[in-house]
Amino acid sequence: MAETTLQQTRYTPQQIQKFRQRIIITIKYILLIVLALLFLFPILWSFINSIKPPSEALAVPPTYLPTQIVSDNYTELTTFGRVGLVQHVSNSAIVALLTVVGTIILSTLGGYGFARFHFPGKNILFIMVLSTLMIPFQSILIPLFVMLVQVELHNSLLGLALVYITFQLPFGIFLMRNSFLAVPQEIEEAALLDGCTSLSVLYRMMLRLVFPGIVTVAIYAFINSWNEFLAALIFMTDQNNFTLPIFLTNVRSGLYGIIDWGALQAGVIVSIIPSLVIFILLQRYYMNGLMGGAVKS
Amino acid sequence: MTALQSLQGLSWIQRRKITGILFVLPTVIFVLIFFIIPLLMTFFMSFHDWPLFGDRAFIGFDNYVDLTTDRQFLKSLDFTARYTLLVTPPIFILGFILASLVRHNIPGIGIFRTIFFMPVVIGLGVSSLLWVWLLNDQVGIINRFMLDMGLVTKPQLFMAKPDSAMAVVILSVVWKTVGFTMILLLAGLQGIPDELYESAEVDGAGYFQKLLYITLPLMRRTIALALILSVIGSVLSFDQFYIMTNGGPRNSTISIVYWIFNNSFTYFKMGYGAAMSIVLLVILVILSAVQFYLLRDNT
């Protein structure tokens, strides 16, 4: 008995702790890598297929790796149509920019209002804003278009952006309200008692604390605006104002539902790049430090 | 600044009220103009026989009455409910697992966060087409792989049976949306100070106890947000069925919005589609209110 106990005390508690942590981290990395491969696979496969020659891209059965690497599927995008890829990308970019800026401003102001202030009708207004999410867009598509024509906002990138902002607001307000609610009230109360106006409290102090929320709203607003198809198609009566998703649909679709798979793949890759870049640039704001530091008080 | 000065005469509470209203006013204006007004028009349309092209006629509540005997509408309600119940747990469980995995800043974690989020940046329509291609029996790589690995003896027709069709749609939707749920849950997780976990560990708390008594309760608001959005999204699902299954096989995967779309734009019965939309709105408002109530802050 005594010998067994001697053997067991060869490792210190700290060493055991460290050993356990190493195993946990290794398992973590293994899990992460397996999951990452599963998640990445469809997009990666899209990319591989997009650089195959068009006839190979359609092959039955499909080939695993390209026999040659060509850019045909991509050049098809640049040469298709009368308006051109660049114009459509620029349209999408302008609308996306307007949407992101507008959504951030209104969501932050509104989220703060709903989180920290009490006024009559607050709950009803909040439900009203949220209810914007609860109707399928197809249902109000035509009335909305008729209305836009009345105020001459149809066929304009600005009009489209204003509509996009409206439909981003429920999520934006909901999220920003949550973000503000998570900040302890003592911080603001101190500033307000010192005589600051609500607006400067918001601007100087709260923004830093809810920045991850703002980032999330921005990313989501960008992605949705960049990928949206139906409203853009219906509201634009002039081909020059078509956005990227409409262009890509025209490139890949044919009679009787026939789909040009190569064009689909190239379109996927082309359209995810901007959204990915934005996400990569902004995702570091989800790090622990920013939020945690502010809450410790 | 002069506006604020003129407010000096009011009491603190009244000033707060007005300031609050001013903060939310821009949002309210946007929603009123670009949503409420068209919604009222849709509501108006629901009381008419309103074809896509042509003359309309007022018919009172007829559309709503017809809904109660519309077999497909009832089937769609059932299908959408089953779909929502089936798709929500995987999204949340997997989302939570991913959020927990990417929560701490171990080296390279940014890459993993990005990879899990990548499917989110693709549009739902494009993602659905992507999966149609992957699952295709002729050009799809999944079948090729399963054949080569000897897992199956002939290409599988995923869309041929109601259960497998629903299953692969769910798979594609989970792949596409879980990254977003991960991000939302991650924000909630970040808000929990490490000290709470540390002191719990000192008290001898294991993994599940920490989860149940610290993590989940403190994430109530975040979970409410993610859950309500996810449920609304699932109830309103359309693109994935329109593109992947065409409502089949044998019309077994027609969601509510799919049926609204068919009535409005295939059968040109906009008034009827409008009535269905209003009913759907009411259902969702009630559903969301219930979720809000169940997940309300107890603070």
Place this chain on the structure above:
Amino acid sequence: MKFRKLAIFALMISLVGGIMPLSAQDEPVTMSLWVRDSTVLVEALVDGWNETHENQIELTVIPASEFVTKMGAAVAAGEAPDIASIDLIYTPAFSSAGQLTDLTELVDQLEYVDDLSPAHMTLGEYEGRNYAVPFAAEGSFLIYNTDLFTEAGLDPENPPTTWDEVLEAARAISALGDDIYGYYFAGSCAGCNAFTYLPFIWASDGDVLSEDFSEATLLDDPIVREALELYRTMWDEGLIPEGASIDSGENFTNAFASGNIGMAGTGAFGIDNYKSNYPELNFDVTYIPGKEGGTASFGGGDVIGIPSGSEYVEEAWEFIAWALSEEVQLELYAGNNQLPVRLSLSDNEYFDADPRLKLAASTLSVGHTPYSLVYNDLFNDANGPWLLMIQVAIFDGDIDGALDEAQQRFTEIMEG
């Protein structure tokens, strides 16, 4: 004296004033033309017109699957285009709702009015008036792989002309190997089957709708059942690839292009596609056969009309008449492997080089098209009774049930 000067002056003013409005119309206008999906033909037409005329056409291409939605929204908001090219099967719905300009007088002035594709002209009529004329034509026919025919001991110069011959050919070809099949059709595509399957019924003097298109004759007409039995037999015997049952159109052309399919229904777009993209594929075309002989085709494609409220009716008609002119039909249509919409021109020098195109063009003269205000609900809807009937009868094997259900549903829909 003064009075006379004044009178002459007044006369001159009124003369000039009378002439002025005429010359104001000479200023070039830009007209908007909406088409579904980009086609070689439309681009060539618009470019050809713009180069040679002062009035300009601005083309907007709209994804086909959203075309009706967009037109509906545009019409509702008063933003319809000046000219629209629409799938001909929608025309009754548009014209009955007063959405198209009455073109009867203008059409009557065309000397070749009787030469225009009958299917398009019928669909473009409403209550005796013309609202649209043919723009792009597609007739359906059978395409077959001549190499497979030869290998199977069949004569590629003598393709099937009866249903029994189709069945025999399909069996002979399927016997060639595991991966080779005698027949193909897209089993989840409603429109594709209206295009390629209905003609089997029509060619046998049957129909799914009564002559005045007011009733469904699915149960009454024995040919409908026999047509279902033909496809069911082929499916049952494994003469059709399994994947066909879930093909909603995305494999439609690729299947035949793989070289493993004996016969399939298609349109002229198929000829163009296979010629251009699969040059090693050897194929020929023949009419869709009736049970004991006879032929029929689905007259499909687009018509062109002028949405009501357009400011440029005359100018738009100029474009339309130009597109229908012999020169344009030959050079821009036939010259680009597209079917002329004028029957007499199906025999032309461009098609001399490829008799397959000649046959495709000639299908227009035996082209039927169901005339119905609810065509979409019946035949195009992926969730509609036509497709459901085909799937239940052929893939599930329940022909009786399929016919009963379809008859009931057709009747419900047509009664509105």
